[in-house]
Amino acid sequence: MPFPSPGHPAVEAYLTEGYDSVVGMSSRFAASICARLLRLQTEEGVSGPIAEIGAFEGRFFIALAHALDPGEVALGIDIFEWPDAGVKDRFEANCLKHGIAPERRVTIKADAGAMAPADLLKHAGGKTLRLIHIDGEHSRAALTKDLALATACLADGGLLVLDDMLHPGYPTLMVTVQNYLEAHPEIVPLCIIDRETIVAATKFVLCQRSWFERYQTRMLEIFKEQLWPLGADFEPHWCMVLALDTRLAAIT
Ligand SMILES: C[S@@+](CC[C@H](N)C(=O)[O-])C[C@H]1O[C@@H](n2cnc3c(N)ncnc32)[C@H](O)[C@@H]1O
Numbered sequence: 001m002p003f004p005s006p007g008h009p010a011v012e013a014y015l016t017e018g019y020d021s022v023v024g025m026s027s028r029f030a031a032s033i034c035a036r037l038l039r040l041q042t043e044e045g046v047s048g049p050i051a052e053i054g055a056f057e058g059r060f061f062i063a064l065a066h067a068l069d070p071g072e073v074a075l076g077i078d079i080f081e082w083p084d085a086g087v088k089d090r091f092e093a094n095c096l097k098h099g100i101a102p103e104r105r106v107t108i109k110a111d112a113g114a115m116a117p118a119d120l121l122k123h124a125g126g127k128t129l130r131l132i133h134i135d136g137e138h139s140r141a142a143l144t145k146d147l148a149l150a151t152a153c154l155a156d157g158g159l160l161v162l163d164d165m166l167h168p169g170y171p172t173l174m175v176t177v178q179n180y181l182e183a184h185p186e187i188v189p190l191c192i193i194d195r196e197t198i199v200a201a202t203k204f205v206l207c208q209r210s211w212f213e214r215y216q217t218r219m220l221e222i223f224k225e226q227l228w229p230l231g232a233d234f235e236p237h238w239c240m241v242l243a244l245d246t247r248l249a250a251i252t
Pocket of ligand 1: 023025026053055056057058059060061077079080082110111113135142
């Protein structure tokens with residue numbers, strides 16, 4: 001199955017020529033879809049800054065930042081200590097090398113779990129965020145805090161993107177997500193982005209229930225070549241599964 005168009009020439013160029021050269025973990029398939037979702041938001045009148053918790057060396061961050069409109073900024077949050085103290089410099093250098101100038105981004109060296117919503121919103125110029133990629137510490141406690149922070153800072157029509165879902169190495173994260181969804185009936189899964197490899201793992205995209213039908217209607221057309229026919233059953237909520245391999249099991 002083909003990759004979907006990311007909907008921006010600058011993202012397309014980066015995904016083709018730069019993405020694999022930036023050290024990181026997120027999948028190119030997911031980057032392409034998330035960039036296209038940013039374009040969809042723009043088409044639907046949703047604008048504003050975005051953030052990534054766990055920016056690391058910038059692989060996914062740069063793709064998202066290229067999908068923003070003029071004047072919108074991308075916030076990269078990380079403790080920037082792993083695997084060594086040079087990671088922040090490498091993040092800055094990668095952003096510069098791949099065309100994300102300093103005025104288009106804000107680098108935040110911080111523990112996301114210790115940030116209050118007011119801190120994050122201040123970094124965003126007082127604006128709520130239209131997309132937040134959560135890819136920081138993969139423990140239940142950390143994901144719970146990151147989800148609370150992100151939910152408090154989300155714009156109307158905003159998207160929460162959760163990395164490493166259903167990953168064999170982090171099986172308990174799904175428990176946190178299920179607890180979160182039960183505590184937040186106003187938020188629902190919008191789609192699941194299937195894995196490319198065990199490293200380039202599955203992401204969940206969540207949105208406000210009030211935006212679900214609107215986004216889904218557009219996405220069923222935009223991503224029609226990536227739709228896995230059965231979708232995801234969140235009992236009773238149903239959402240799209242976007243995959244590179246859309247086959248069903250053979251039963252005869
Ligand atoms: C898997 S890497 C992120 C990969 C990156 N998003 C990508 O797509 O290439 C996880 C990152 O989360 C950061 N991290 C871990 N705990 C954190 C915390 N409490 N606050 C902010 N960042 C954190 C780590 O320093 C690390 O850079």
